[in-house]
Amino acid sequence: MDPVLGHVLTGVVALVVGLALQRFADKPKLQYFIPGTFVFNVTDPKVTLQTDSLTLQNAGRKAATNIELVHKERPDHFQFSQAISYSEDQNPNGEYVVKIASLGPKEFLNIQYLSHIKSPVLLRVRSDQGPAQLIQVQFQPIYPKWLTVVATILMLSGFGLLLYWAIKLALLLGKLLADS
DSSP states (O other): OOHHHHHHHHHHHHHHHHHHHHHTSOOOOEEEEOOOEEEEEETTTTEEEEEEEEEEEEOSSSOEEEEEEEESSOOSEEEESSOOOEEEEEOTTSOEEEEEEEEOTTOEEEEEEEESSSOOOEEEEEETTEEOEEOOOOOOOOOOHHHHHHHHHHHHHHHHHHHHHHHHHHHHHHHHHHHO
């Protein structure tokens, strides 16, 4: 082999491995979703109450730091489901900000809102590592463990059978091409 080609291939392999290591490095993955909003029309006294909920989750493998929940204006009432330390602030443009120091890997928290004057308007969620991703959620039933195991075995055996027939077909095509 040409020595120059060996050096070029070594550089290319090192670059690919470096990019792969950077891509799969531990990092936070901040996500949030809004599971539900409910409006109550109370007749005595005449008032409309609205409840909202927000769940914030770090699905990554590294802590997310300096998290900010930015609202258009301060919500009427809010509370965290878990005991967590937070601070409140206001941006120069009047946006209301709830700041949380950090959220560990695989950790989550819930915020409950109660409104009677104005509904909370969440503008964005961000951290030092970047903006959080709004994800769509849907409730899903939990099936028994035995059913999950059986479904996994069936899927893996189906994949194995598919792989077996793909290899068998490739060998047959290779033999046909070699004979002709």
